[in-house]
Amino acid sequence: MSGVLLVDKPEGVTSAGVIRALKPRLGGAKVGHLGTLDPFASGLLPLCIGEATKIARYLLVERKAYRGTIRLGVATDTLDRTGAVTGNGAVPALEPARLAATARRFCGPQRQVPPMYSALKRGGVRLYELARRGVEVERAPRAIEVFRLELEAAPPDRLELVLECSKGTYVRVLAAEIGRALGTVAHLERLRRTAVGAFRVEDAVSLDTLVAGAPLPLVSVRRALTDLPAHPASAGGLARLRRGQQEALAELPAPGAAGETALVVDAAGEVAAVVEARGERPAWRLVRLLAPS
16 A cells, blocks of 8 residues: 545544554555644645655645634634633734735745744653743744735634645744734634645545545555656666666666756556756766555
């Protein structure tokens, strides 16, 4: 069993809990998810199954899309609805022009400080574990990018949010920052992930349906990496490559520049390997070898 499984995660379940629930159906295959969703959030959770776990690094760079609700006038320690209230503020007038200007302010490349309630580690300890002990540590800001942000008033004290952003973006932090930009406090009340790269939540299957025994609609590795060029290799070349003889890659078309990534496919069009161009005189080097179906 190998491919990417698109799961529509319900609210109230952790990303790890989704994997645990599906383990009995996956026959002992390796599983990894493409970006954690907080327990209170719902939506698209792509799972890499079997040999597809070897390509996760190429999918994690994809942009993500969300819809959500920001509640104004109430701050929480977790920056979402699950936390304890830490402050209150007056809710400002929410004129469309002001919201549009605020949204533009947060678009583009920027640096964001991760929240204390996160799974990042400091000295081997999760930050959320430190936060629960009342300990706060300094966190280095990280580079993120917001590609699209729309804010719409939902009176009397809420904003509806549409967001497209880079990996590593904490929407909870963004919600709190939007509240401050509007002159109040805020937290993220609802969040639903609608896309990860080319994957869409409309193509996902609910966790309950999958657990109940519905067919597992696996996206093939080839389809998941459809944006990468694919080079066919001969049966002999693939056999040599599987024996560790990288000189077999010489039969592929030469790369144009260092840093390029490409797929090596067999006669059936299935992905057999992922290669990257390296060196001053770029040449293909094997970085991932996938077992045959």
